[in-house]
Amino acid sequence: MVRILVAGGLGFIGSHLVERLLRRDDLDECLVVDNLWTGCPQNLDHVLDPRLRVLIADVEQASFDGRFDEIYHLASPASPPWYMAEPLRTISANVIGAMRLLEVLAPGGQFAFTSTSEVYGEPQVSPQPESYRGSVDCTGPRASYDESKRCVEAMLFEARRVLGVRVKVVRLFNVFGPRTRVDDGRxxxxxxxxxxxxxxxxxxxxxxxxxSWGYIDDIAEALERYFWRDGVDFAGPLNIGxxxxxxxxxxxxxxxxxxxxxxxxxxxxxxxxxxxRRPDLTTARRVLPGWRCAxxxxxxxxxxxxxxxxxxxxxxxxxxxxxxxxxxxxxxxxxxxxxxxxxxx
The missing domain is CATH 3.90.25.10 (UDP-galactose 4-epimerase, domain 1)
Structure with a gap:
């Protein structure tokens, strides 16, 4: 049986991901840690599954009981008004949060991270393939989000190279739909x-x-297929949108x-x-055959x-x-x- 931790699981995308994780027959426990910065308890109020536990805490400071076989890191605001208002907190949630989560990953476990199309900056190439290194401003007003996501990507791929950690990284493009905060700002x-x-x-x-506006149901379907359902052996990064x-x-x-x-x-x-913003989905179509934003x-x-x-x-x-x-x-x-x-x- 599998123990899973979802950081940011009360948020817009995180709550949809948790719902899908709870469909799994091999799941023993799903722990959601969320500090309610942008997450909302009502996003999972309807879930009565006893395998779900919720811990209200900052992911950087949370105390966890044991290790987890799968970890999903979504603990970051994604809307510019939110992350630009608290840039240091944004960097901490992404970078320090990832470091803390790596400490509680079980040996041989999988670490999944939702990165962003923002790592491409002001793109000079369209559509943007995963190989495009971007045109970014590492000291600009959006850097707290863009660069902290890039830093976590670097951290995870280095952990994979040096320590053999199993990682999966997606770069999401402009997701919208139900459970977005009314005051989201996008x-x-x-x-x-x-x-x-x-x-x-x-x-x-x-x-x-x-x-490139992706409806949440389509995006969540891609995340489910990539992260666990299809048994995909590809570390990423993978454009999804x-x-x-x-x-x-x-x-x-x-x-x-x-x-x-x-x-x-x-x-x-x-x-x-x-x-x-437009994703090149060549890799996604190869890794997730038949998937598209329907x-x-x-x-x-x-x-x-x-x-x-x-x-x-x-x-x-x-x-x-x-x-x-x-x-x-x-x-x-x-x-x-x-x-x-x-x-x-």
């Missing part, structure tokens, strides 16, 4: 929460910057369609906001609006409109186009 969640409050949708800069590239302005206009009369307001550009961002937004509405206690309010007809047709066409070309969207 584009999709911002637009939805603003629209539900009747507030203007705020874009930093002109909105021409692009992202949606390779359909969409501008922030286009997303804002799409969300605006659900909230008639809501204006879009442009604010000053965010510091060092990357101009583009949920178009348009459909993902509809599902996320419904979740945010309930989270904000607006179930009795007038519901957001159904997917606008023109946009619905556009989403369907995009889906057919991508499918016909074998492209994950």
């Amino acid at each position: 584009a999709v969640s911002n637009f939805i929460s603003q629209g539900l409050r009747g507030a203007p949708l705020t874009i930093f800069g002109d909105g021409a910057q692009t992202r 949606n390779d359909r590239e969409i501008s922030v302005l286009e997303v804002a206009r799409y969300v605006q369609g659900f909230f008639p009369g809501t204006p879009i307001v442009h604010l000053a550009p965010a510091p060092q906001d990357p101009s583009n 949920v178009p961002y348009e459909e993902g937004v509809v599902r996320t609006i419904a979740w945010f509405r309930a989270e904000m206690g607006l179930e009795d309010a007038a519901p957001a409109r159904a997917m606008p007809a023109a946009l619905s047709a556009g989403a369907a066409n995009a889906h057919r186009f991508a499918t016909s070309r074998g492209v994950g969207i």
Whole structure:
């Protein structure tokens, strides 16, 4: 039987991962450690599995009982407003957290780490393959997140090279969906929460910057397959995301369609906001054959609006409109186009 530790397991992505871990028949115990910095207890309130234990603590300082066969390190904020507000704490959660977790990894155990597309910085190459070393600013305003993720990657691959530690590293691209914090601060969640409050949708800069929006169900499926289900023997790094590239302005206009009369307001550009993000998924398609982001961002937004509405206690309010007809047709066409070309969207 297997003992598993998930650092950051009450967070957005972490809680979805924990749900999937609890489906395993070989699981004896799943310990979640989370300090509730960006995690929320209600993300796992519905889980009644007695194999789940929750420890509220900083991962760097937590006291653990014994060692663990598998460790999943997701203990870090991922939204710029959050990590830029507390950069030293962000670095500590990633780097010191990884060092502490390595101490409690059982001999022969596996250490899995969720890194980020932010390690590519302001990319001069698109799409970005794992071999691309990036165009980064190691002293800039985003460095606490970008560089601490890069440092943990270096730490783990050195532990693999020198000590033989089994590691798996993924680089995630712009994940969104249910259980994102209402005050998360990133584009999709911002637009939805603003629209539900009747507030203007705020874009930093002109909105021409692009992202590749991956719906959480698709991303969690890839993590499950890569980390344990498919028996993959590949250390990474592995890009996981949606390779359909969409501008922030286009997303804002799409969300605006659900909230008639809501204006879009442009604010000053965010510091060092990357101009583009698109994963090269060549390796992912080889390592995880058949996997793709099957949920178009348009459909993902509809599902996320419904979740945010309930989270904000607006179930009795007038519901957001159904997917606008023109946009619905556009989403369907995009889906057919991508499918016909074998492209994950």
